[in-house]
Amino acid sequence: MTDAQAPAQTGTNPLAPAPAGARTAADVVTPELVAQLTKGVVGSGRTANHTPFTGEKLADLPESTPEDVALAFERARAAQTVWGQVPVRQRAAVLLRFHDLVLERQAEVLDLIQLETGKARLHAHEEVQAVAVAARHYGRRAAAYLKPKRHAGAVPTLTKVVELRHPRGVVGQIAPWNYPLELSVGDALPAFVAGNAVVMKPDTETCLTALWARDLLIEAGLPAEVFQVVIGDGPVVGPAVVQHADYVSFTGSTRTGREVAQGAAARLVGVSLELGGKNAMLVLEDADIEKAAAGAVRACFSSAGQLCISIERLFVHESIADVFLERFAARTKAMRLGTSLAYGADMGSLVGERQLKTVTRHVEEAVAKGAKVVAGGVARPDVGPYFFEPTILDGVETPMSVCTEETFGPVVSIYRFSTDDEAVEHANSTPYGLNSSVWTKDARRGREIAARLRTGTVNINEGYAPAYGSAQSPMGGMKDSGLGRRHGSEGILKYTEAQTIAHQRLLPMAPSLGMDDAAYAAFMSRSLKLMKAFRFR
The missing domain is CATH 1.20.5 (Single alpha-helices involved in coiled-coils or other helix-helix interfaces)
Known part of the structure; x- marks a missing residue:
């Protein structure tokens, strides 16, 4: 695969392609690799996945039916009865070995992530970092999270109470395409160490990455039957997963999340949902403009904006807005697009045609209604079929779809504000509440504003990575952005059932x-x- 030099375009500064890598999809996704990774997948049909870099087919894959899903749960449930009895420290040791294997063999999975998602390699490495952090954290802390806890009884000295944590059984996990390593196995790790089995439905287009992680976990000591993978269309396989699960973990759109929640509620099983976002970044008048401009590039365009916690709305104080926009636009126009399986590209591709259509529609509609393109604004088929330049829009107003709908692409809208109250009000004026960002030199002021933002995570002087990477702290959304949390104690205890055992001594409660x-x-x-x-x- 080579990157074509971008032609000059009227009204825009064309972004230069990054250097091409030597390896191709055929070098990475060999028949032998596919056979190894799909071993044990329950599927009676056939399907395929493709790479966004070129649109070409990557692999032929087994496709699961609802009956196959039922069989996968049957196998997982039988294996879980044994796995759940393994001491927690032995289960945690699997995660620590997995941590080492991921870092040692990261080149393998970086190639897969890039080929399946179209990401730049540095953005793919974010997934390696996140999974290693989660594996280390729960490998070290699971025993403390899960140990029996003594509580005060109803009557001091007469009542002794202990709280136990039992695995729920088999967790049904529906994982998205945008972060196929972190949002698949990263969420499964605490479920495993808590003693559960997992039946995972990854997105078909990115399932090789999840299957690679499964293969590595088995190498690290996880019993193969404890981790089942089913592959197929979401509307077919997804409801079947919900139908059989003892707990459901879902990451995806708000619309589908509501359907998953309804299915789980009908069966009275628990559910955690990380859903959409329309995340805001606030640049206060005392912010370091250069650092804020560089941070905005990371916050808005990592993984081509296909990140639930990336920034799509950028609020800048009116006194520095023009200077900030100039610096931000210059950095954005200098970004390099690329398809190489190597470090060097600043941004990769959108994942497919549907995402490209949404991004194109949002930008074209905004321009037709009066918005101004400050940078980007066009597709780049010369680089790859689904590439779109990182785009900055100014003059966006509420009738425009890009103002209120989640774009999930490399597009950010600029808004100006005059007071902190105004900025907070506008940032909160969305049904979503996943992530936000505040930039200021005054740490105390930053924390005060952060506490007023109705989002599950807030980052000060960075876009999203510090809060997400803090594995001891809960991460998730408010409002239409979801239910439940990953990471920290909530990220593992949600996969358990609490049991209270109270021992009354000497005198009765009567x-x-x-x-x-x-x-x-x-x-x-x-x-x-x-x-x-x-x-x-």
């Missing part, structure tokens, strides 16, 4: 020692008052 009902009620009333006075909790 009249005793000759007391009648009235005397017992009076005794308990005095006891409750004393417990409050002595600050019992």
Whole structure:
């Protein structure tokens, strides 16, 4: 694969392609690799996936039917009864070995991620980093998260209480295409170490990456039957996963998330959902303009903007807006597009035709209604069939789709504000609440504004990576951006059932020692008052 030199285009500064890599899709995705990775996949049909770089087919794959999904759950459930009895520290050791293997063999999965998603290699490496962090965190902390916890009883000394955590059983996971390593196995790791089995439905177009991770986990010591993968169309295979799961983990669109939640609710099983976003970045008047402009490039255009937590709305204080926009646009126009399986490209491709159509529609509609293209604004078929230049729009107003709908592409709209209150109000004026970003030299002011933003994560002086990469802290969305959290204690305890065991000693929780009902009620009333006075909790 080679990158064609971009032709000059009227009204835009064409972005130069990055140097071509030596390896091709055929060098990476060999028949032997596909046979190894698909071993054990339950599928009675055939399907295929393709690379966005060229549109060519990558591999022929097994396709699962609803009956195949049922069989996968049957196998997983049988394996889970044994896996759930393995001591937690032994389960955690699998994650720590997996951590080392991922870092040692990262070149393999970086090639797969790039070929399946069209990402630049540096953006693919974000997934390697995130998975390694999750594996290390839960490998080290799972035993503490899951250990039995003693609690105060109803009556001090007479009631002893312990809280246990049991695995839910078989977790059904529906993973998206945009981060096929991190949002597949990254979410499965805490489920495994908590003692569950997982039946995963990755997106067909990016399933080789998830299958590679499964293969590596098995090499690290995970029993193969504990991790089942089913492949097929979302409307067919997805509901079947929900139908059989003891808990459902879903990452995807808000519309589909509602359907998944309804299916889980009908069966009274738990669900966690990470859904859409229309994330905002606030650049205050005291921000370091150069750092903010460089950070905006990362925040808006990583993975070609196909990231739930990337920035699509950029609010800049009116006093610095013109200077900031000039610096931001210059950096954006200097970005290099590329298809090479090597470091060097600043941005890769959109994942497919549907994403390209959405991005094109949002930009063209905005321009037709009066918005100005400051940078980008055009597709780049000379580089690859689904490439679109990183795009900055100014003069965007609410009737335009790009103002309110999630674009999920390399497009950001610029807005000006005069006061902090105005910026916060506009940032919060969306049904979504996933991620946001605040840029200021005043740390205290930044934290105060961050606390007013109705998003699950807020980053100060960076776009998304610090909050997402903090594995001890919960990550997820408010409002239409989802339910539940990944990472931290919530990220593993959601895969467990809590059980309270209370042992009553010496005296019953009832009249005793000759007391009648009235005397017992009076005794308990005095006891409750004393417990409050002595600050019992």
